[in-house]
Amino acid sequence: MxxxxxxxxxxxxxxxxxxxxxxxxxxxxxxxxxxxxxxxxxxxxxxxxxxxxxxxxxxxVLLEQLDDYAHQLERLLKHGTPTQDRMLNLLAGVEPVPTDLDGRLRVVQDCQRCHAPRMIDPYPPFRALLDMIGATDAGDGAASGLHWHLGYLSEQYFLDLLTWYHLAWLGHSLRALPLVQRLMVEERDFSEADRRELLRLIQHCMAGLIPRYRALAERxxxxxxxxxxxxxxxxxxxxxxxxxxxxxxxxxxxxxxxxxxxxxxxxxxxxxxxxxxxxxxxxxxxxxxxxxxxxxxxxxxxxxxxxxxxxxxxxxxxxxxxxxxxxxxxxxxxxxxxxxxxxxxxxxxxxxxxxxxxxxxxxxxxxxxxxxxxxxxxxxxxxxxxxxxxxxxxxxxxxxxxxxxxxxxxxxxxxxxxxxxxxxxxxxxxxxxxxxxxxxxxxxxxxxKQLAAGSWVYGSFSTWIGSEDKNRGWDYLVAAKRAYDHAVMNNDLDAEALALATRQLAVCEGSDWFWWFGDYNPASSVSDFEQLYRTQLRELYRLIGVAAPSELDQTLSTGGGWADNAGTMRRNVG
Incomplete structure (x- = not known):
């Protein structure tokens, strides 16, 4: 047929x-x-x-970051050079496990950034590591009363937690590999050699991603x-x-x-x-x-x-x-x-x-x-x-x-x-x-006859503009762009400085900052993104040699809601 x-x-x-x-x-x-x-x-x-x-x-910008991670991991494995990602450095042991309570609490919270029913609960040793300190699925260690006794835990506890977090994040195709199966059976007391093998697997995966998709396209x-x-x-x-x-x-x-x-x-x-x-x-x-x-x-x-x-x-x-x-x-x-x-x-x-x-x-x-x-x-x-x-x-x-x-x-x-x-x-x-x-x-x-302006979310741009916090974010960006334009018009930047500032401006113009502004999003995610957005704008001002405005030192949006699937998706309703 x-x-x-x-x-x-x-x-x-x-x-x-x-x-x-x-x-x-x-x-x-x-x-x-x-x-x-x-x-x-x-x-x-x-x-x-x-x-x-x-x-x-x-x-x-995703392609560039995938490539960068592959190269940073290669330097880590070959020369011991720390990456610019704290989680990988902790896993590798090139950054020591924190000794202060706040630093340890952050590790525990960061190792719960996933959907627990699918990525923690199926692995009893991973769940046991969190249960033994009373950590909640929400990662709210302070609220559960664990903050005070984190100082009594051994360094190995945190290394095991970091190892399990990365094992849980491996895709199904990688979890089937003998190395991963062996580590999961091992369950705890992961050695430096174990963690290095895991890092080598992560590096090999990252380095192969773009070539794999290129091969799929070429055939x-x-x-x-x-x-x-x-x-x-x-x-x-x-x-x-x-x-x-x-x-x-x-x-x-x-x-x-x-x-x-x-x-x-x-x-x-x-x-x-x-x-x-x-x-x-x-x-x-x-x-x-x-x-x-x-x-x-x-x-x-x-x-x-x-x-x-x-x-x-x-x-x-x-x-x-x-x-x-x-x-x-x-x-x-x-x-x-x-x-x-x-x-x-x-x-x-x-x-x-x-x-x-x-x-x-x-x-x-x-x-x-x-x-x-x-x-x-x-x-x-x-x-x-x-x-x-x-x-x-x-x-x-x-x-x-x-x-x-x-x-x-x-x-x-x-x-x-x-x-x-x-x-x-x-x-x-x-x-x-x-x-x-x-x-x-x-x-x-x-x-x-005519194409209406809008997006795949509700057919509008309401996710990125049209509310108080989102509009404020745009006004911050407009001010930075005007400062950039003034620096360019006055020839304040040499060719190299201009190229860097122009790329930094592109980062600031990304859609994701505005997506997260608003009280319907989770407070923790809003905080992550609004802080990074203000950091990116301050960096743009630095690159063009202009003092950043004082409002960039103040919180732009706080959030407080809940987002479907905790990622960059939004259900199309209404």
């Missing part, structure tokens, strides 16, 4: 720039932890299923795409007014616009291409604009660079249909959701994410038996094919979500679900797994 419905599964791989400045310490360890868990496993699943096709999107199994360099929201750099399509009445930053924003957006695209070509040896065909944030001015910029496709969320599709004068009946049938849009006056095709199907993977199926989840997912696709009928072969269903954050909540890092899903999709008689580059040429495009 001929394949009748095209399906594109797109995994977005993204971590923000966690270093303090361009070359300082890593403030958070998520790049290497997701590297050894998710980026490694996601490559392994594709390698085991050569008939499975997918799009894998990388943020350029035609995977399409690799990119986001703009620093993961900025291009439509907001271009024009704050782009928030008005979906948020007509929301408060805006005091600044009316981001100065020189269109030029900065183009810089991020150009720099992103350069980094992508450096690591993958080819130019990408498409761009997943940061957070699926699209607008007609951003689409025009993609057109200038010759990109053939981009993508966004279902909310943007719905708003664009309304803006283009589509009938309510046409919108309710959702037929045009399953086709790339050809927006009047622009060449790149725009694909739209099926929010329901994507969010089933991101938020729902983690609690299901893998076989039931796979059956349900495939059944949904079969229903879409039946609904579209003979025209299904000209349509494409776009499944787009983060490639790293959901699996922490699945048994065995999503191994059983992804293995079964890839097998079912690649063998299915009527579902044809494909890529966006292929479908930009093959699928029948749907004309769209």
């Amino acid at each position: 001929a394949k009748t419905l095209n399906v594109v599964l797109c995994w977005h791989m993204h971590q923000p720039y966690y270093r303090e400045g361009l070359s300082g310490a890593y403030h958070l360890p998520w790049v290497y932890l997701h590297g050894i868990k998710d980026y490694s496993d996601m490559a392994a699943h594709l390698e085991r299923h050569p008939k499975m096709r997918a799009v894998v999107n990388f943020a350029p 035609g199994q995977v399409e690799l795409s990119m986001t703009p360099y620093g993961h900025p929201i291009l439509p907001l750099l271009n024009d704050f007014a782009n928030m008005r399509d979906a948020l007509p009445d929301a408060p805006a930053p005091e600044a009316t616009a981001y100065p020189g924003g269109a030029e900065r957006a183009q810089w991020h695209l150009q720099r992103g291409i350069e980094v992508f070509e450096h690591y993958f040896g080819r130019r990408p065909s498409g761009v997943w604009l940061s957070e699926g944030g699209v607008s007609e001015d951003a689409l025009a910029q993609l057109d200038e660079f010759g990109f053939t496709w981009t993508a966004s969320g279902e909310g943007v599709w719905r708003h664009s249909c309304i803006k283009s004068g589509a009938s309510e009946e046409d919108i309710q049938t959702k037929r045009t959701l399953f086709a790339p849009a050809q927006v009047d006056g622009f060449k790149p095709r725009v694909f739209f994410r099926d929010d329901g199907l994507s969010d089933l993977i991101g938020f729902k199926y983690s609690d299901w038996h893998a076989d039931d989840a796979i059956g349900d997912f495939v059944h949904h696709l079969e229903n879409i094919a039946t609904y579209l009928g003979k025209e299904a072969k000209h349509h494409v269903v776009s499944i787009i979500l983060d490639g790293e954050n959901a699996w922490e909540y699945y048994p065995d890092n999503g191994h059983h679900f992804l293995e079964g899903l890839y097998g079912a999709l690649s063998r299915h008689r009527t579902l044809d797994v494909s890529t966006f580059a292929e479908q930009a040429e093959a699928a029948t495009s749907q004309p769209m």
Whole structure:
């Protein structure tokens, strides 16, 4: 039977720039932890299923950090040079276990940064290490009364805790290795040689990630795409007014616009291409604009660079249909959701994410038996094919979500679900797994008069602008950009200093800072990101030789809520 419905599964791989400045310490360890868990496993699943096709999107700042970790770990193992990540240094023993109570408490808390039901509880020796001191799953050691007696614990206790934390973060494909199995059976009293072998495994994994994805692309199994360099929201750099399509009445930053924003957006695209070509040896065909944030001015910029496709969320599709004068009946049938849009006056095709199907993977199926989840997912696709009928072969269903954050909540890092899903999709008689580059040429495009500005989250930019804390963050950035522009205009910087300041500005323009500002996010995560954001801005001022404003010494946002899946995902509701 001929394949009748095209399906594109797109995994977005993204971590923000966690270093303090361009070359300082890593403030958070998520790049290497997701590297050894998710980026490694996601490559392994594709390698085991050569008939499975997918799009894998990388943020350029993630590629740079993956590469940097591999090199820092290599220097650590060869020469004993400490890395710029405290957790790795503690594991290696090149940084001693703290003797002060606050330092020890921090180690205990940091070694609980994971989803305990899936990453601590399945390992009795790991759970026992925490239970013996009364540590809670939330990592709140002080509240549980453990702070006072941490000083009585041996150094070996903390080394064992650090070892188990890293073992728990290893992906399913690495946990199957004899070394890891041996360490897990060993359970405790891990020696310096044990920990060095574990570090060697981590280094080998990190060094191999980019080459593995490059190999998948070179054999035609995977399409690799990119986001703009620093993961900025291009439509907001271009024009704050782009928030008005979906948020007509929301408060805006005091600044009316981001100065020189269109030029900065183009810089991020150009720099992103350069980094992508450096690591993958080819130019990408498409761009997943940061957070699926699209607008007609951003689409025009993609057109200038010759990109053939981009993508966004279902909310943007719905708003664009309304803006283009589509009938309510046409919108309710959702037929045009399953086709790339050809927006009047622009060449790149725009694909739209099926929010329901994507969010089933991101938020729902983690609690299901893998076989039931796979059956349900495939059944949904079969229903879409039946609904579209003979025209299904000209349509494409776009499944787009983060490639790293959901699996922490699945048994065995999503191994059983992804293995079964890839097998079912690649063998299915009527579902044809494909890529966006292929479908930009093959699928029948749907004309769209106007593209509404918005993102894959709620179809708006409310996650990044339009509330008090987020707007304040933009005003801080605008002030820093004006200082940067003044330094450039006055020729205050030589070529090397200008290059450094320009890259630092790109870090400050990333979307993740604004994502976390707001009282609906966990206080601990908000604190991590708002502190790092102020650090990045202060570093920019230092690089341009200007005193940082005093408000950067004050907390910008405190948080206090809870985020679904504790990562960079947000459920599309409303």
